[in-house]
Amino acid sequence: MAQLSYREAVTEALAQEMRRDENVVFIGEDVAAAGGVFKTTVGLLEEFGPDRVRDTPISEQAILGATMGAAMTGLKPVAEIMFSDFFAVCWDIVANQIAKTRYMTDGQAELPLVIRSGNGGGVRFGAQHSQSVENWAMAVPGLKVVAPAMPADVKGLLAASIRDPDPVLFFEQKALYAAKGEVPDGEHVEPLGTASVLRSGSDVTIVALALMVPRALKAAEELEAQHGISATVVDVRSLVPLDTQTILSEVAKTGRLVTVEENPRLCGWGAEISSIVAEELFWDLDGPIVRVTTPHIPLAAADSLEDAMLPSADKIVASVRELVD
Amino acid sequence: MAAKPKRAAAAKRKPQPQIDAATRLKLYRTMVECRQLEQRAHDLFMQNLIKGTSHLALGQEAVAAGFGVAMREDDYTFCTYRGHNHTYVRGVSMTAILGELMGNSAGLMRGKGGSMHLTSVEHGAMGSYAIIGAHLPIAAGAAWSAQYRGTEQVAVCFFGDGTTNIGAFHEAINFAVVWKLPVVFVCENNLYMEYTSIYDVTAVRNPAADRASAYGLEPILIDGNDVDVVYETAEAALERARSGGGPSLIEAVTYRHGGHSRADPGKYRPDDEVKEWLGRDPVPMYRERLLGLDIDAADLDRIDAETLAMIDEATETARNAPLPDVDIAWIDVWADGGAQWRN
Numbered sequence: 001m002a003q004l005s006y007r008e009a010v011t012e013a014l015a016q017e018m019r020r021d022e023n024v025v026f027i028g029e030d031v032a033a034a035g036g037v038f039k040t041t042v043g044l045l046e047e048f049g050p051d052r053v054r055d056t057p058i059s060e061q062a063i064l065g066a067t068m069g070a071a072m073t074g075l076k077p078v079a080e081i082m083f084s085d086f087f088a089v090c091w092d093i094v095a096n097q098i099a100k101t102r103y104m105t106d107g108q109a110e111l112p113l114v115i116r117s118g119n120g121g122g123v124r125f126g127a128q129h130s131q132s133v134e135n136w137a138m139a140v141p142g143l144k145v146v147a148p149a150m151p152a153d154v155k156g157l158l159a160a161s162i163r164d165p166d167p168v169l170f171f172e173q174k175a176l177y178a179a180k181g182e183v184p185d186g187e188h189v190e191p192l193g194t195a196s197v198l199r200s201g202s203d204v205t206i207v208a209l210a211l212m213v214p215r216a217l218k219a220a221e222e223l224e225a226q227h228g229i230s231a232t233v234v235d236v237r238s239l240v241p242l243d244t245q246t247i248l249s250e251v252a253k254t255g256r257l258v259t260v261e262e263n264p265r266l267c268g269w270g271a272e273i274s275s276i277v278a279e280e281l282f283w284d285l286d287g288p289i290v291r292v293t294t295p296h297i298p299l300a301a302a303d304s305l306e307d308a309m310l311p312s313a314d315k316i317v318a319s320v321r322e323l324v325d
Numbered sequence: 326m327a328a329k330p331k332r333a334a335a336a337k338r339k340p341q342p343q344i345d346a347a348t349r350l351k352l353y354r355t356m357v358e359c360r361q362l363e364q365r366a367h368d369l370f371m372q373n374l375i376k377g378t379s380h381l382a383l384g385q386e387a388v389a390a391g392f393g394v395a396m397r398e399d400d401y402t403f404c405t406y407r408g409h410n411h412t413y414v415r416g417v418s419m420t421a422i423l424g425e426l427m428g429n430s431a432g433l434m435r436g437k438g439g440s441m442h443l444t445s446v447e448h449g450a451m452g453s454y455a456i457i458g459a460h461l462p463i464a465a466g467a468a469w470s471a472q473y474r475g476t477e478q479v480a481v482c483f484f485g486d487g488t489t490n491i492g493a494f495h496e497a498i499n500f501a502v503v504w505k506l507p508v509v510f511v512c513e514n515n516l517y518m519e520y521t522s523i524y525d526v527t528a529v530r531n532p533a534a535d536r537a538s539a540y541g542l543e544p545i546l547i548d549g550n551d552v553d554v555v556y557e558t559a560e561a562a563l564e565r566a567r568s569g570g571g572p573s574l575i576e577a578v579t580y581r582h583g584g585h586s587r588a589d590p591g592k593y594r595p596d597d598e599v600k601e602w603l604g605r606d607p608v609p610m611y612r613e614r615l616l617g618l619d620i621d622a623a624d625l626d627r628i629d630a631e632t633l634a635m636i637d638e639a640t641e642t643a644r645n646a647p648l649p650d651v652d653i654a655w656i657d658v659w660a661d662g663g664a665q666w667r668n
Binding site for chain 2: 025051054056057059061062063064065066067068069070071072073074075077092093096097101102103104105106107108109110111112141142164165166193240241242243244245276
């Protein structure tokens with residue numbers, strides 16, 4: 001085990017898979033010579049050379065179109081979309097082309113590709129560089145959607161995404177890039193579609209994703225220490241495929257569910273999980289399902305305003321106390 | 326008032342002696358097959374045996390045939406929703422195309438794609454794309470893959486004049502030039518985007534050729550109704566791409582005989598314009614040329630008759646095929662064959 005940052009885990013996973021398979025290639029804006037604007041790909045150009053690590057123009061449609069064409073013809077490309085907000089300028093390639101082509105061609109077309117993207121708020125970048133857009137992706141059949149919280153999962157799930165034969169949108173939370181954690185040495189691959197139970201409690205199950213996971217863990221500690229409330233924390237990790245069995249079984253044990261989402265409220269992933277739990281676990285519930293989300297508004301740039309909008313540990317504590325007390 | 330397209334200099338050239346008789350007959354046969362296939366698709370629509378929409382390329386056969394004959398078997402084709410012919414010339418059967426149009430189990434994708442999405446990966450027909458512009462960067466990606474793998478394959482990407490005004494056109498061509506990719510971009514300028522003249526909505530007269538210099542490419546403007554010219558242009562562009570010379574952008578001026586799609590009678594086009602272009606129909610025009618080159622009329626008649634027999638047989642097979650099993654609507658979202666999004 002080594003202590004690695006979230007961003008170093010990105011680099012490790014890419015290097016691990018590129019060493020393993022010469023058909024893995026990587027493109028994006030400022031990713032090669034500059035090592036990425038978030039410094040997630042430092043050293044890859046030097047190790048793998050300019051044929052496998054290539055800088056592109058600021059042309060997101062070209063980046064993702066080329067990624068799709070390469071995947072259809074034998075490569076396993078990884079593309080970076082610098083900020084996930086930029087999916088809005090290339091969503092046709094993602095939602096109409098990449099997501100649907102295997103299905104429309106009756107299974108003929110292969111699309112083993114990964115699109116990595118910096119997602120989410122907490123870094124004071126304003127409304128067009130701070131969105132959590134994982135639920136945009138989740139709404140389109142044909143896309144796998146992964147959003148890790150821990151450096152070890154970054155490495156393991158990115159490696160699994162690259163090996164996966166389907167298109168994967170891999171959301172990296174920008175505010176977590178500097179966060180450190182234990183990461184297994186050597187080859188590390190975590191299966192997609194598995195939620196992770198990070199803490200077991202008896203009163204409430206908190207289900208969270210990405211930046212909301214450390215906040216949920218902090219809230220759980222405070223609930224335990226100051227309010228005598230024992231909380232389970234589940235890191236969803238992968239929205240598609242979705243590990244509903246782990247979520248259902250953890251909610252069944254506590255009888256209460258609180259989801260914590262960074263995305264704006266309407267049609268967030270927590271609504272889908274709430275609906276599944278309500279349909280399939282209604283008689284085991286001891287109270288209403290509660291969703292903690294960013295309100296349905298764009299994010300402001302100023303730190304005080306952004307902090308007031310994003311779910312915090314304090315807000316999670318307050319919501320859980322209201323439910324349990 | 327719409328400016329008339331500049332007639333390409335190449336169009337006035339005499340037939341080139343380097344195209345041998347066998348190739349010429351192949352070009353003729355391919356055009357006749359394309360013509361019959363599209364005409365049959367039209368007829369089946371009229372009989373309500375084809376549902377939904379369809380975008381026919383009647384009148385544009387010389388582009389599909391010229392490239393289809395020139396391409397190597399392992400090259401890649403990317404085309405638009407007006408792609409029946411481009412798919413057919415790669416070797417896909419008429420039965421599979423008509424079956425797909427009729428939405429039954431004989432179809433190339435058993436009805437899961439439809440007229441606008443014909444794809445046959447085994448034939449290098451890498452898809453018909455129904456969102457304007459999308460497939461230009463995708464074709465560039467296939468070319469990047471060929472370049473990386475060192476296979477000397479070329480990706481050929483066909484699109485209409487309207488595509489030259491969407492962002493993906495410009496992103497893809499710049500990208501392909503910078504990476505020196507083996508891709509040939511072919512604009513079939515049929516003078517109308519959908520219902521509107523391309524000249525009314527475009528800043529330059531030749532929508533593709535006049536943009537070429539912006540990307541450091543040679544402007545190539547050709548008569549898209551002259552199959553010899555298309556074939557020669559295709560050969561040169563394919564060779565350039567295959568030998569590492571990078572992409573080409575070709576504008577082939579042509580005309581669709583009908584409207585944009587099934588719903589469109591094309592009444593926005595002046596009668597004398599339609600008349601003039603029908604007089605330049607690529608199929609009879611080529612027949613005349615071949616007769617002038619001492620090719621026997623009986624040989625051409627035989628090609629016509631064989632094609633008709635082939636399309637009749639394909640029609641019968643396709644129309645008598647059973648409907649697809651509804652279970653196939655539930656498969657192939659994912660590579661494991663399934664559609665599961667949760668456990």
